[in-house]
Amino acid sequence: MTLAQLIRDEKTTVVERWLDMVLATYPPQTAKMWKVNSDPFGNPVGQTTLRALGELTDHLLAWEDAAAICASLEPLVKIRAVQDFSPSKALSFVFFFKKVVRSLFAKAIARERLDAELAELDSRVENLALLAMDIYVKAREDLYRMRLDEFKRTHRMLFRKTGIMCETTDVLLTGAEPAGNGAVGTE
Amino acid sequence: MALKPEELLATIDYLNPPKTGWMETPNDFSPGRWPYPAKPDLHRAMGFKHAHEWKADEKDWHLPENWKQIISEGFKARLDKYRSFKVFMDVCVRCGACADKCHFYIGGGDPKNMPVLRAELMRSVYRADFTTAGKILGKLNGARVMEEDVLKEWFLYFYQCTECRRCSLFCPYGIDTAEITMMARELLHEVGLGINWIMEPVFNCNRTGNHLGIQPHAFKEIVEFMCDDIEEYTGVRINPPLNEPGHEVLFITPSGDAFADPGIYTFMGYLILFEAIGLDYTLSTYASEGGNFGLFTGADTMQKLNAKMYSEAKRLGAKWILGGECGHMWRVINQYMDTMNGYIQEGSNLTTPRNPITGTVFHNAKQTKMVHITEFTADLIKHGKLDLSPERNNHLRVTYHDSCNPARGMGLLEEPRYVIKNVCNNYFEMPPQTTREQTFCCGAGSGLNTEEIMEIRLRGGLPRGNALKYVQDKHDVNMMACICALDRATLIPVADFWAPGVQITGVHEMVANALNLKGQKKREVNLRGEELEEV
Ligand code: SF4
Ligand code: SF4
Numbered sequence: 001m002t003l004a005q006l007i008r009d010e011k012t013t014v015v016e017r018w019l020d021m022v023l024a025t026y027p028p029q030t031a032k033m034w035k036v037n038s039d040p041f042g043n044p045v046g047q048t049t050l051r052a053l054g055e056l057t058d059h060l061l062a063w064e065d066a067a068a069i070c071a072s073l074e075p076l077v078k079i080r081a082v083q084d085f086s087p088s089k090a091l092s093f094v095f096f097f098k099k100v101v102r103s104l105f106a107k108a109i110a111r112e113r114l115d116a117e118l119a120e121l122d123s124r125v126e127n128l129a130l131l132a133m134d135i136y137v138k139a140r141e142d143l144y145r146m147r148l149d150e151f152k153r154t155h156r157m158l159f160r161k162t163g164i165m166c167e168t169t170d171v172l173l174t175g176a177e178p179a180g181n182g183a184v185g186t187e
Numbered sequence: 188m189a190l191k192p193e194e195l196l197a198t199i200d201y202l203n204p205p206k207t208g209w210m211e212t213p214n215d216f217s218p219g220r221w222p223y224p225a226k227p228d229l230h231r232a233m234g235f236k237h238a239h240e241w242k243a244d245e246k247d248w249h250l251p252e253n254w255k256q257i258i259s260e261g262f263k264a265r266l267d268k269y270r271s272f273k274v275f276m277d278v279c280v281r282c283g284a285c286a287d288k289c290h291f292y293i294g295g296g297d298p299k300n301m302p303v304l305r306a307e308l309m310r311s312v313y314r315a316d317f318t319t320a321g322k323i324l325g326k327l328n329g330a331r332v333m334e335e336d337v338l339k340e341w342f343l344y345f346y347q348c349t350e351c352r353r354c355s356l357f358c359p360y361g362i363d364t365a366e367i368t369m370m371a372r373e374l375l376h377e378v379g380l381g382i383n384w385i386m387e388p389v390f391n392c393n394r395t396g397n398h399l400g401i402q403p404h405a406f407k408e409i410v411e412f413m414c415d416d417i418e419e420y421t422g423v424r425i426n427p428p429l430n431e432p433g434h435e436v437l438f439i440t441p442s443g444d445a446f447a448d449p450g451i452y453t454f455m456g457y458l459i460l461f462e463a464i465g466l467d468y469t470l471s472t473y474a475s476e477g478g479n480f481g482l483f484t485g486a487d488t489m490q491k492l493n494a495k496m497y498s499e500a501k502r503l504g505a506k507w508i509l510g511g512e513c514g515h516m517w518r519v520i521n522q523y524m525d526t527m528n529g530y531i532q533e534g535s536n537l538t539t540p541r542n543p544i545t546g547t548v549f550h551n552a553k554q555t556k557m558v559h560i561t562e563f564t565a566d567l568i569k570h571g572k573l574d575l576s577p578e579r580n581n582h583l584r585v586t587y588h589d590s591c592n593p594a595r596g597m598g599l600l601e602e603p604r605y606v607i608k609n610v611c612n613n614y615f616e617m618p619p620q621t622t623r624e625q626t627f628c629c630g631a632g633s634g635l636n637t638e639e640i641m642e643i644r645l646r647g648g649l650p651r652g653n654a655l656k657y658v659q660d661k662h663d664v665n666m667m668a669c670i671c672a673l674d675r676a677t678l679i680p681v682a683d684f685w686a687p688g689v690q691i692t693g694v695h696e697m698v699a700n701a702l703n704l705k706g707q708k709k710r711e712v713n714l715r716g717e718e719l720e721e722v
Contacts, residue, residue, distance in 0.1 A: 026296040027296065027297070027298050029298050030292075030296040030297075030298060033286070033287050034296070037287065039620065040653070040657075041618050041620050041621050041650065041653065041654055041657070042287065042293070042620060042650075043287070043293065044293065044294070044649055044650055044653040045293070045294065045296065045649070048653075078684065078685075079294075079646075079649065082294075082642045082645040082646045082649075082684075083294075083295055083296070083642075083646055084215070084220075084295060084297065139684075142683070142684060143641055143642065143645065143684070146638075146641060146679075146680040146683060146684070147638040147639075147641050149679075149680075150638050150676065150679070150680060151638060153447055153448040153449075153676065153679070154443075154446070154447045154676060155399075155446065155447070156446065156447060156448040156451065157409045157412065157445065157446045157447070157451060158399065158401070158409075158446060160409075160412060161405060161408060161409060161412070
């Protein structure tokens, strides 16, 4: 019996325990509601978390396709990136997997001498956390870019009127006069 | 003093959330959790005498000395003035039906964003101050006295309610948390606590007629830019009348359509539509703002800003008013305008609106004299008055976001859909529990569309973004249409973050892209100046 097999056989329990730990990062009433409401549109956080953890469990065992792993991580990490969490707390959910595995399979691991496999799984979890960190940082960068873009959009016609915005960066690079719009100049 | 690693970890003890009851959980005023305070001079200029300098993350908010008295008297006055408010304070049975219906709760999970607890922030004070049971039983009855922390909590959470009214749809008693939020914000303004994103537009609107404070000559120039673009793209020159008396219709739209991308394309859409049907209308620089952030400030401010619609219609001798694509503007028009300012209609030419092209009489607007542009355009299409080439929109796969106010506030559900389906060939609905009356807010209504609280907005926008992602994955949707100027701004980050690749448009941008104008040249680009495929 390998550890991977144990996890695969008990996948529902593994995912459920993992889910409980992730939901425990929210207030208790919320954790309860998000656990039971199965409507993906009325309960996007609970349902996205559940789906992501299921997929990630498979990925941790297969450990094949980085793009697919990121695709599974992304929806969950993005949600946690805009919730009221510090970055460490937002990403803590990845490491919970270690705890889940130990709490469910400690005895079997000792009995069947699965330490080597456990160590490998641990290192996958750590790599998963690094992938999650990249996604998290990108989400935060996007967020700051959006704040800036929004300001520009809001004042678009004013910028055009006063001629203080360039249509493209070519103007800056070449120093060429922007075309069009006659006296009003650039956009 | 430096923390040891375990001490640092103890501060993120994720398995042991704070065990305090909701009333005692301390308020967190970290940056990003509150909108910037209103500039005192603007706030004061709007007649609020306790306007003052303050910052949410400082301990002392510099409240007026008698702030408790102001709140208590203001509370009482409003309980007397609005029967609904008193009922809402009294009848909640805490059944919890509304608890998980608010987008801020759904996205963030903070229990104080459950509508029932949000209202409880006020109700607990109401109980202590205005009910006998509360006075005697105190905390046992869920009552608490108005302390500075309670007031701070009001600020934090009543500026995390977009007054969208989704919760009230699910309440067996129809308790409208939006109205409770409105009362709380009114009271906060009385003690000098407001936010700048609301106060500055209010101040500008009051002085120059629109949110950005653009003066008439600049407004005219901006409209001319749009006409230049229209001419470039269609070959037809339009010269919209401005401030001209003697036209049948006065057209008013939110100024976001005139200044902001992508609202400008919707504005160009209106102009093209009016040109195509030869509508006898005028724009106004005085009434150059359909939006009314007074709704988010207080009843008096709302009334004052709204008055210019009728005043201008009267001054210009218009027979009726056509209103553009806006959300909260219609809440004000539909629910409050006639009561607040109906008297101004006296002695004017205003009459029950009649579509001059089709002859349809809008009896639904008999009271307000104001017609929503999607009703108007739907009527034109129904009577075959528009020469449309919807295939020019074939590159779009469109879904429709019901903006809270037109959908829940005035029941405008079918007209926008009818118009969209007639001007583009690929239309897909989002799941039913996220549309029509049950629509999810963009996450930034009621004056919360300010960038410093982008995290709050994005988590509030999660339910909408999540439903959008679903139709993006399932049907390759690449455009979400809406009929609200605020949405046109706020849905962009929502889509960008939760369903990247989906763009946002107003309905009349698509109408105009499909609409043929007499004497037009070959339409090779759309109103955004993007090349169209040969169709
Ligand atoms: S009105 Fe909207 S934002 Fe406010 S509590 Fe209800 S659902 Fe939430
Ligand atoms: S649904 Fe209505 S009665 Fe029930 S808890 Fe919410 S506000 Fe109270």
